[in-house]
Amino acid sequence: xxxxxxxxxxxxxxxxxxxxxxxxxxxxxxxxxxxxxxxxxxxxxxxxxxxxxxxxxxxxxxxxxxxxxxxxxxxxxxxxxxxxxxxxxxxxxxxxxxxxxxxxxxxxxxxxxxxx
Numbered sequence: 494x495x496x497x498x499x500x501x502x503x504x505x506x507x508x509x510x511x512x513x514x515x516x517x518x519x520x521x522x523x524x525x526x527x528x529x530x531x532x533x534x535x536x537x538x539x540x541x542x543x544x545x546x547x548x549x550x551x552x553x554x555x556x557x558x559x560x561x562x563x564x565x566x567x568x569x570x571x572x573x574x575x576x577x578x579x580x581x582x583x584x585x586x587x588x589x590x591x592x593x594x595x596x597x598x599x600x601x602x603x604x605x606x607x608x609x
Contacts, residue, residue, distance in 0.1 A: 503576065532600050535564045537571030542602035557589075557596050566593055 527533065532541045557563055570593060573580045582590040598604050 503578065532602075534571040534597065534600055535559075535568040537568060537575055539571055539574060539601055541600075556599065557592060563589070563593075567596065570594075570597055 522533070524533065527538070530541045530543065532539050557567075559567075566589075570580055570582075574597070582593065584590050595604075
């Protein structure tokens, strides 16, 4: 019973739509509001590595083209990471699985520290 409640809560998190600009602009958190050890990954706040270099102290620009699908996928990965859930990316060759993982690693200051 408890496991089903947890599963339903996790599904609700993953199904939470992200619509940029829909919220009140006065209530938005910007990169300047965040600690240097926090990063906003498409609406999900994640911890940044303690070993972040000075050039990563401000929120760096994404190297990916942030299409609606890319934003949704990064948001979903961020949610899974924030609750400690394992992530399995599936897709055809060249669909961008590695690019997503590299982007998450880069933004969180963990370049070269991911498992493929």
